[in-house]
Amino acid sequence: MWTEGWRSRFKAAAETHFDVLIIGGGISGAGIALEAARAGLRVALVEQNDFASGTSSWSSKLVHGGLRYLASGDWRLTRESVHERQRLMRDLPGLVEPLDFMLPVYAHDKPGRWALGAALGMYDLMAGKRYSHYMKPSTFGTHMPYLNSGDLKGGFVYRDAVTDDVGLTLRVLIEAHEYGALAANYVRADEFIFDNDKVVGARVTDSETGDAFTIQASSVVNATGPWSDKLRERVDGRPQLRPLRGSHFVFPFHALPVARAITLFHPDDRRPLFAIPWQGATVFGTTDLDHEQPMDEPSRMSAAESDYLIAAARHYFPSRDLCAADAFSAFAGVRPVVRGEPGASASEESRESAIDVEKGLITVTGGKLTTFRVTAHEVLERVADALGRRFTLNTKAPIVHAGTASAHTSLEVARGVRHGPAYAGxxxxxxxxxxxxxxxxxxxxxxxxxxxxxxxxxxxxxxxxxxxxxxxxxxxxxxxxxxxxxxxxxxxxxxxxxxxxxxxxxxxxxxxxxxx
Structure with missing residues (x-):
């Protein structure tokens, strides 16, 4: 993708005029770069830190439709997410993998068995495949032997998918590079360039070399996630984000052995939690609360979040006697959620994306990892307006080219998909x-x-x-x-x-x- 001397080549190429400059190197920016380059546009992307170092490295690792969105009546977002989940599993085998979830039903649970069964039936209908089924308590317990069995009435199995969120972001950037997009990490957008009060580029600084230079573009996209309001201040935009933090533990598999993923509800507030087998370990989370730590510092799990997650882990897996010190690590990410109705709880806020255009700056916020491609297409409609011309988006093309065909093991296939065609050579x-x-x-x-x-x-x-x-x-x-x-x-x-x-x-x- 990027080889020795790429920084100097990026600086030299930046002297040209681009159709679109993207600020932000997470999954949203990567997806926009790929779809724009695939459409034949001249694309530059800059990221002030490392690629995917913000929200796109600290997600729950799920590519999912979002059952709780269905429960809240957001049918459109759920259907869109399910369709994109199916596409990602098809196009990125080894990087986006099917994952069966278990969903226990306890006595006096709300929603109960029949309501959950109806929701999962709708979930399957949206996917066009039947994945879910019900298990009796004895069968359910054999698949999840360490689960608290008190008042367990059985449970469901349903399907979503799991990924390495950074790997997905990098693979999309690699594909964008193959189509001619230029991308640079550790390049900070210091100030916008204006022409007749319209943003037409940015002055940037390479923090690794200290070099400062100008990138001119006919359209500029703000895809900086939780930091997007900071850029919007420069075009007199009003704050609209409600940054929400989600924190997770990564436990050794022997400490929390779950062969299948499991969806749980916290015993205190009934908020959904997940235990997910991931790369030989188990990810356990997540929280959902207002992020009040400084945005210029890396997000981290608070002591209260640690206690909250450990309380749930001990409730549902009492024999494991888990504590925070048992974990390999902890991580926290900030969701760039658009603020909704006053008084709404963190979990009630919509995960829909929002796109604003202010003085020519196209800002995308909100959205989900799963639907990054759909979001990219919506952003490119605004880019087309800025360019004054239409271009064709190939909505049916595979998200990336296939990896090496010479791989003989599933692990080699996954590596080939993850790194792109150059890895095999x-x-x-x-x-x-x-x-x-x-x-x-x-x-x-x-x-x-x-x-x-x-x-x-x-x-x-x-x-x-x-x-x-x-x-x-x-x-x-x-x-x-x-x-x-x-x-x-x-x-x-x-x-x-x-x-x-x-x-x-x-x-x-x-x-x-x-x-x-």
Whole structure:
């Protein structure tokens, strides 16, 4: 995707005039870049930190229709999400994988068995396939042996999907690059350029080199998620976001062994929770509350959220006797939700996307990981208006080109899909098959990420190009000597720079991801 010298080439190319400049390198910005480049537009994307380092790396890892949206009467969003879930599973095997969920029914639960069955029947109808079915208590318990069985009346099985949210974002950016889009991480948009009170570009700074330059474009898209109101201030936009935080634990599988995912309702407030098998571990969350931490600091789980999640884990899995210290890691993300009616609870706020145009700046907020492609098409309708011409969007094309056809195992297929066609053509290395601790990541993937995927810092590699920092004890501290030669050789770091990066990474992990 991006190879040595890509920063200087991006700066040189930025002297040209683009059809669209996208600010924000999460899934929304990536999806817009892909669909715009596929339509033949000249596209540039800048991200002030690392790609997918905001909301798009700290989701619940689900590609789902959203049963609770159905329960709240949001049929259109649920149907749209289910259709996109089916498409993503079809187009990205190995990266977006089907995942069966168990949904227990306890005595006196509301909604009860019949209401849940009707909702799941509608869910299946939207997908065009029958996935859900009911299990008696004895059968349900054999599939979830550690679940609290007191007053258990049975339960349902239904289907959604799971992904690596960063992997999905990067794969979409790789595809956009194949269509000619330019993308740069660690490039900050400092100020807009105006022509007759209309935004026509931005002055940007590369924080890695200190270089400042100008990007001119006929349309500019603000896809910065929870930070979008900050950019809108520059065009006199009124604040409209209600940032909501969702936090999760990542437990070793032996601590919370769930072979299937399970949907639960917190015993205190009945808010939905999930336990999800993910990359050999178990993700448990999520919370949903107003994010009152400073937006210029990484989001982190609060002590109250930790207590809230552990209380639910202990209620539903009493024999596991879980505590926060049992987890590998914790993570928190901020949802860029558009503020709705006064007095609405966090969980009642709509996850619909919203698009505003102010002084030529096209801002997209809200939305879901699952529906990023639909959101991109809606944004491009505004881009077409700004350009004064229409262009064709291929709504039926696969989201990405298929990965390597020479893979012989499901893991190789997944790697090929995740990294794109260039991964199969990378020359073999002596220790390619060596795994990073207990994870499925091999050194070949790390080499590819270091040479093709714009790694600038150690945390880019440990928390996003791989998720090893979440899946290994102490953020993968004990694996760092193994990867030091690989990283230093690929990035040209001397021993002093390596030591600085290790110190930086471990301090960040301890402050943001250490379970407490």
């Amino acid at each position: 990378m020359p073999a290395g002596q220790s390619d098959a060596t795994r990073l601790g207990t994870t499925d990541y091999c050194l070949r993937e790390l080499r590819f990420a270091l040479t093709h995927e714009a790694v600038a810092h150690l945390d880019d590699l440990m928390l996003r190009r791989t998720r090893a920092g979440l899946l290994l004890c102490k953020g993968g501290l004990h694996q760092l000597p193994l990867i030091e030669p690989l990283v230093r050789d690929a990035l040209g770091w001397n021993s002093a720079q390596w030591d600085r990066e290790v110190e930086r990474y471990l301090a960040h992990w301890q402050a943001v991801h250490a379970p407490a």
